[in-house]
Amino acid sequence: MLTWILGFIILIVKLAAVLLVVLFIAAYLVWLERKFLARLQIRYGPNRAGIFGLLQPVADIVKMITKEDTVPDGADKALFLIAPAVVATTAMLMFSVVPFGPDMTLLGHRIPLVVTDLNIGLLFVFALSSLGVYGVALGGWASNSKYALLGGIRGAAQMISYELSMGLSLIPVVMMSRSLSVVDIVQAQQGHPFIFFQPLAFLIFVVSAMAESKRIPFDLPEAENELVAGYHTEYSGMRFGLFFLGEYVHIMVFGGLLAVLFLGGWHGPFLPPLLWLLIKIFLVSLFMIWVRGTLPRLRYDQLMTLGWKVLIPLALINILVTGAVGLLVGF
Amino acid sequence: MAVNSKLKTKNSELYVWEAVKALFSGFATVFVHLFRRPITEQYPEYKRPLPVRARGRIILTIDPDGGERCVSCYLCSAVCPVNCISMEGAEKPDGRRYAAWFRINFARCILCGLCEEACPTSAIQLTTDYEFCKTDILSFVYEKKDLLVDHQGKDKDYNFYRYAGVTTNYGDKGEHIGEHKPVDVKSNMP
Numbered sequence: 048m049l050t051w052i053l054g055f056i057i058l059i060v061k062l063a064a065v066l067l068v069v070l071f072i073a074a075y076l077v078w079l080e081r082k083f084l085a086r087l088q089i090r091y092g093p094n095r096a097g098i099f100g101l102l103q104p105v106a107d108i109v110k111m112i113t114k115e116d117t118v119p120d121g122a123d124k125a126l127f128l129i130a131p132a133v134v135a136t137t138a139m140l141m142f143s144v145v146p147f148g149p150d151m152t153l154l155g156h157r158i159p160l161v162v163t164d165l166n167i168g169l170l171f172v173f174a175l176s177s178l179g180v181y182g183v184a185l186g187g188w189a190s191n192s193k194y195a196l197l198g199g200i201r202g203a204a205q206m207i208s209y210e211l212s213m214g215l216s217l218i219p220v221v222m223m224s225r226s227l228s229v230v231d232i233v234q235a236q237q238g239h240p241f242i243f244f245q246p247l248a249f250l251i252f253v254v255s256a257m258a259e260s261k262r263i264p265f266d267l268p269e270a271e272n273e274l275v276a277g278y279h280t281e282y283s284g285m286r287f288g289l290f291f292l293g294e295y296v297h298i299m300v301f302g303g304l305l306a307v308l309f310l311g312g313w314h315g316p317f318l319p320p321l322l323w324l325l326i327k328i329f330l331v332s333l334f335m336i337w338v339r340g341t342l343p344r345l346r347y348d349q350l351m352t353l354g355w356k357v358l359i360p361l362a363l364i365n366i367l368v369t370g371a372v373g374l375l376v377g378f
Numbered sequence: 379m380a381v382n383s384k385l386k387t388k389n390s391e392l393y394v395w396e397a398v399k400a401l402f403s404g405f406a407t408v409f410v411h412l413f414r415r416p417i418t419e420q421y422p423e424y425k426r427p428l429p430v431r432a433r434g435r436i437i438l439t440i441d442p443d444g445g446e447r448c449v450s451c452y453l454c455s456a457v458c459p460v461n462c463i464s465m466e467g468a469e470k471p472d473g474r475r476y477a478a479w480f481r482i483n484f485a486r487c488i489l490c491g492l493c494e495e496a497c498p499t500s501a502i503q504l505t506t507d508y509e510f511c512k513t514d515i516l517s518f519v520y521e522k523k524d525l526l527v528d529h530q531g532k533d534k535d536y537n538f539y540r541y542a543g544v545t546t547n548y549g550d551k552g553e554h555i556g557e558h559k560p561v562d563v564k565s566n567m568p
Contacts (some may be wrong), residue, residue, distance in 0.1 A: 087408050091418045341408040 050093040069142050072328075073295040074104040080295075080336050087340035106214035107288075114284035122281070124187040130186030131282065131289035136155070137179040144168040145228045147301040148313050148320035160320075161230055164266055168229035169221065171305065173214055176259055180206045183261075183268055187278035198277025202348070203245065203332040209258040209265075215362035216251035218371035222307055233312035247365045249309045251358050256304065260297040263339040263357070267347060273276035302331035380482065396533055400527055424537045433489045434508040438522065439531040445554035446526070447448035447501030447538060450477040454493035454502050461504075462486035463493060482525060484510070 078093065078100065083091030093100030126236035165171050180203055183319055187199015221227055223244065235241075242249045243338035258265035269277030279290045308310055308328035313320035345353065389469045402472075419426060421561050447545050451466030464483075468478040471539050512518060552559040 086412050086416070089411055089414050089418075090415050091416045091420070337405065337408065341404050 051299055055171045055227070057158055058162075064228065065142060065147075066139065069139060069296060069299060070292075073107070073292055073299055074296060075311055076295045076332060077107065077291070078103050079332065080198075083333060083336045087337065111285050111288040116284040116286060117281075119191055121191040123191070126185045126189035127281075129243050130182045130189060131279075132182075133185070134179055134182030135292035137175045137182065137291040138293040138300060141172050141175045141300045142296070142303060144171055145307055145324075146230045146233055146312060147324050160369070161232065164228060164230045166228045169217060169227045169232075171334055172229075172300075173210065176213075177206070177210055179293070179297075182290075183278050185292070187268075188280070190278075190281035192281050194274045194276075194312070195278050195280045198268045198274050198280070199272070201274075202278055203268075204259075205265065205350060205354075206259055206268060209255040210352060212251055212354055212358035212362050213255040213259060215359060215366065216248045216378075217308065218362075218366050219245050219248045222343075222366075222369055222373060229259075231305055233314065236311045236327045237314055240309060240314070242309040244363070245309065245369070247361065250361050251255070251365070252309065253305065255354070256301050257335065257338070258350070260301050261294065262335055264342040264345055265350060266344060266360065269349060270344060282332055298335055299328060301335070302328035305331050400403065428506045430506075432506045432508075433491045433504040434435045435484070435510050436487065436489075436493065436502060436504050436520075436525065437505055437527045437531065438480065438525045439503055439529060439533070440528060441537040442530060442535060443537055443538070445537075446476050447499045448477050448480065449475040449499055449501070449538065450480075450497060451475075453498065454495075457491060457496040459492065460486045460488055473544060477522060480522040480525060482520045483518060484516050484520060496545040497539040500531070500536050503533075504533040505531075 077233055082100065082101070093103040096102040114137055121274045141164035144165055146159070146161035146164070151158045151160055154368040182200045182207070183202035187195040187197075187202065190196070220232060220241055223241065224302045226232060226235070261268050267277075268274075269279065271277075274280070281288060303324070306324055310327050312327075313324045315326075316324035318326070406460050439447055448465075450465055452465065452467070455461075455463040455465060462483040463481070465477040467475055467482040468498050469475050489504065489508075494504050495502075537548075541557075543551055543554065543557060544550055548554065551557075
């Protein structure tokens with residue numbers, strides 16, 4: 048009983064810590080994105096609230112909370128109100144399987160530094176990222192607006208297409224680590240991150256995960272200059288903020304997954320494990336902002352062609368090659 | 379599709395190579411911009427020098443002799459595309475016309491400058507002052523006392539009543555600058 052209570056307390060503490068850190072970093076990711084993107088475009092970015100605009104996230108949150116929360120006429124009210132929560136929740140839940148350090152020992156108890164070590168961790172991530180599509184599609188549909196509907200439909204189509212190539216690109220990783228548990232995948236990368244063995248899978252995963260998180264070369268669901276703001280056109284206040292939060296948590300999750308699956312997770316010399324993970328997430332985020340500053344949005348048919356005719360065949364070939372090499376050499 | 383068939387005529391390997399090269403050169407270009415000085419003008423600290431004819435807040439000027447220039451002819455009010463100027467004309471004992479009251483609603487004014495062009499006496503002029511935002515919309519209604527200034531604005535020497543054929547204390551008919559004596563209509567002599 049005592050062990051049970053202790054385990055429960057540890058779980059709650061871990062949950063609270065991870066949630067707080069994720070939300071805090073997501074808020075400052077917005078700042079980082081605005082600042083870094085501004086420098087790429089030879090601007091200053093936010094620099095009025097606090098030094099270097101460091102209080103900008105606080106100002107944004109205050110602004111969003113104090114804004115009016117509008118529901119358009121003819122909207123499906125229940126779905127309209129739930130949709131942003133679906134996006135934010137699924138994005139945050141995905142972080143629960145990302146390990147941020149080796150097992151810790153406290154008072155003789157072994158504490159794994161991950162919220163939950165699921166033996167099907169990768170499937171859990173895929174399930175949640177598919178569920179996240181519901182937030183976009185339902186939010187777009189429930190708004191009773193043509194722009195939002197178009198955005199929602201695009202979002203659904205895009206994410207179903209890229210889910211496939213994303214899943215297929217990770218099968219070689221699973222084959223090499225012989226486990227679907229994210230913790231085991233990190234353990235398997237001790238000394239040699241998978242990016243060296245699976246550069247093709249890495250590329251496919253980066254492209255399709257970027258499409259999953261609706262970032263700029265793939266931001267067709269929100270496409271400002273065609274669809275106003277796409278699926279969140281009709282949202283205001285903190286509900287819009289939740290969509291926004293979901294997007295930035297998604298960037299973090301993407302960075303975390305990329306770090307965990309290809310870059311060796313928390314493994315790294317000299318520095319503590321947690322710091323290594325954060326550095327990797329930070330670098331991936333910077334890369335994503337760099338991509339945003341460089342590439343224009345794809346056309347819809349280009350998006351579909353890239354997904355179905357390029358990435359999926361490549362991922363399938365990669366699986367075959369990995370299997371053949373595994374059979375011949377053995378890993 | 380036309381685009382696709384055009385691409386297929388090209389050596390497809392070459393096409394992929396070109397695409398990858400273009401991708402990397404794009405990334406490099408953006409990265410180089412990271413080390414350039416931002417070109418942003420930080421507004422409240424740095425104010426860009428305005429052109430001389432920049433159009434801002436409207437004023438009513440006076441002539442070099444100290445009298446009000448406005449003769450309340452209603453031309454500015456008539457030409458104003460948003461109808462933000464209103465006034466009421468009156469006449470002084472010496473024959474000069476003036477505006478009994480003069481009102482500009484700056485909440486409607488679009489700073490187009492047509493009133494300045496229409497004004498025959500150079501009374502209404504636009505300044506280069508554009509920083510007069512307020513939180514209360516009613517305080518944008520400027521009365522004559524808010525509009526009237528004690529200088530000549532852009533037109534330093536002009537005094538309408540020195541040229542106008544109107545009897546005032548500047549002189550009788552025919553006594554103004556560049557004016558001929560009035561024609562005696564009762565005589566046929568040239």
